[in-house]
Amino acid sequence: MSAEILPYLIIIPLFGAFSMPMVNLAGRKAREAWAVLISGATLAVGSWVFYWVYEKGTVLYTLGAKSPFGQANFPIRIVWEVDLFGALMVLMVTFVAFMAVIYSLGYMRHDTGLDKYYTLIIILELGMLGIAITGDLFNFYVFLEIMSIASYALVAFRNDTWEAIEAGIKYMFVGSVASSLILLGIALLYGEYGTLTMGYLALKLSQNPTIVGKVALALFISGLLFKSGASPVHMWLADAHPAAPSSISAMLSGLVIKIGGIYALARIAFSIYGASVSVKTVGWLIILFACITLIVGNAMAVIQTDMKRLLAYSSVGQIGYILLGIGIGLAAYGSQTGEIALAGAIYHTFNHALMKGLLFLIAGAVIHQLGTRDLNELSGLAKTMPKTTFAFLIGAAAIIGMPPLNGFASKWLIYESSALFNPVLGAIAIIGTAFCTAAYVRVLYTFFGRPSERVMEAKDPEKSMLWPMLILTIAIIVMGLFPWGISDKVMIPAAKALENQLAYVATLMGGG
C-alpha cells in the first residue's frame, strides 16, 4: 500500500455521482442508501489518506504515468501532492460531508428532485477533495469550478422561493467574476513561466521573480479572499448561505469557504510564492483584511434577527480569525510566533468546520420543526427541543471560545501569537470575540426564554437528523478534552509542512 489509495478519493465520489441517475430509477430508498454508502466510503478513504500521510509524510501521485517527468527533465504531468495540511482538510471534508448527507435523509424528505440534490452534494464534496489534494494549478482551477458550480446550483436548490433564486444568481455572477480573476492569474503564470505544476512553478518563480508573478498573486489573493468571504467582499456569503437548504449551508459555511478560500490561499502564498515575494507585505495585506473581516463579520452578526443569517455573518467573523492566523504566519515567517499562528489558523479551520456545521444543522432542525428562522418567534425552544438546544449550547460555547471546548484552544493560539506579534492585533481579535459572544448570547437568551405558543408543538427532530448533530457535538467535546495533544501532534506538524516550501518542491522534483 502506498499512494495507490489516493485516486479513490476522486474515483468513488465521481462514480457515485455519475451512477446516481441510474440508481434513482430503483426508487427513493436505493438513492438514499447509495448517497450514504458513497459518502461513507469516501470518509473511509479520507481517513486512510490522513493516517497514511500522518505516518509516512507527504504523498505524491502522478496522473497517467509512474513519474511526473516525461521525456523532459522537468515535471510535465498533472500531479497530486498531499502534505499533512491537505490530508487534514481531506479528513475534515469527508467527515462533515458524510454528516450532511445523513442529515439530508430526514431534512430533505419533503423536497422533490432529490436525485439531482444527491448528485450535486457528492460533486461538491468531490470538488473540495480535488482542491485539497491537487498539486497542479490548472487542476486546482478545474476542481474550484466544479465546487463553485455545484454550490451555485445547491444554493438555488429550493427554487420555490425567490430568496433562494436571487441569492443563487448573485452568488453565481460575482463568483464567476472571482473565478475568472483566478483563471487570469493562472494564465499569466503559465504564459510567463510555461509550467502549471505548483512545485516547479515555485522553483521557477524563485529563480526569476517578475512583475507578472506579482500581478498574478494579486489576482489570486483577491479572488480567493472573495471565495473565502473576507470582509469587503463577504456580502454574497450572507445572502447565499442562509438561502441554501441547511445541510448545504453546513457544507458551504463549514467547508467550501475553507477549502476554496483559506486552503487555496495558504497553499498559493506558502508553497508557490513563499520564496519569491516579500512575505511581510503579503502577510500584512492578509492581516489588514483579516482585521476588517473580524470586526465587520462579528458585528453584523449581533444585529441580525434571522438565525441563519446570524450564523452566516458569524462564519465571516471566524474566517477573520483564520485569515489573521495565516497573515501572521506569513508576516512572521520563520519565527516561532508565525508557526504558532499558522497552527492556530489550521486548528481553527478544522474546529470551525465542526462547529459551524453543527450550528447550521441545528438551524435546519429548527426550520424543519417550526417553519421559521426569525429569532423573535423562536423564544423558549429549550422547553420543547431540549436535545437540539443542548447541542446549540455546546456549539455556541465552542465558537465563542469557551474552554473546555475545542474552539478555545485554536482561538487561544491565535490570540497569543497575535498579541506577541503585535498587541494591537490581539486587541482587535478580542473585540471580535466580544461581538461574537454578544450575538450568540442573544440566540441563547431567545432559546431559554419564555416559550411562545408557536414553539409549544415543536419536538426534537427524527433520528437521521439528530444523530449527525450528536456526533458533531461529541466530536467538539472530545476534541476539547485534548487541546494541546492535538495541537502538538497534528496542527503544528501541519503548519510546519505548509511552511516548508523546500520540502514541497523536493517531494516533487525528487520523485523522478
Place this chain on the structure above:
Amino acid sequence: MFGYWDALYFLFVFIIGLILAYLLDQWAKRSGMGTRKTGPGTKIFISSEDPDKVIPGFEHLEGHYTGRNVMWGLTYALKNFFTALRREHTGLLTDYASYLVITTAFVMGVLLIWG
C-alpha cells in the same frame, strides 16, 4: 511553551464560578430592591425586558421577544457604527462586483509597490 492549558483547570474555575454565582444570587435575593417574599420584588432582573410584564394595549406581544433586546446597550452605544455597516450591505449585485474590483485594485497596488 505556547498556550499551556488543561481542561481540568477550567473545570475548577467553572465550579468556583458556579459557587460565586450562587452566592451572588443569594445575596441579591436578600439585599435587592425586593425585600418581599412574594410579588414582583422577588424577581432578579438581569437584562432585556421583563417577560412577565404586561403593557396595557400590547397584550398580544406578551412574552415572545425575550432575545430581542438583550444586547440593547451594545447596539445603542455603537448605533452609528451599525448604521454605517447596514448602509453598506445593500444587497445589490453591482455593489458586490465593485467591491471585488476595488479589492483587486487595492491588493494589486500594494503588491506592486511593496511586494
Place this chain on the structure above:
Amino acid sequence: MNCVGDDMGVIVRTAARATIPLIGIFGSYIVAHGHLTPGGGFQGGATIAGAGILFLLAFGLDEMKKRYNKNLYSALEGIGGLAFLGAAMLGIGVAFFYNTLWHNGPFFSGKPGTLLSAGFLPIMNLAVGLKVFTGLVSAMAGLALYRRWRE
C-alpha cells in the same frame, strides 16, 4: 396559418427535417475525430445537441414531449460519465488516467494520426459526447417545460 401548436410553421419544419440529420452527422464526425482534429467530445456533443434544440424549436414542445424520455436521458448521461471514468481507470494498475490501451492495449493502438489510435481518447470523446448531448438536450427540455412565466 394553421399554426395551432407551438411549432414554428411548415417552412421551418421542412428546413429542420433537412438539416437535423446533417447537424447530427457533422457533430458525430467531430466527436469521432476528436483525437485527430480540433474539437472533441464536448464540442461535438454540443453540436449534436444543436440538432435536438432545433427539433424542440421547430416542432414545438408537444412533439418533443413524445420523443423525449427524462429517465432515459438521465441514465444515458450517467452512462457517459461512467464510461469516461471506466476508461480513466483501465490503467489503474500503473496510475489513474494511465493510457494502457495506447501503450499495450489490444485495440486503439494504431499509428498516430489514424482513426483507431490514441488509446482511451476516442472512448473518452464518445463518452463525453454522449454526456454533453443528453445533458444539453435535457437542460433545454427542462427550460421549455418548467418555465414559470405566462405568455
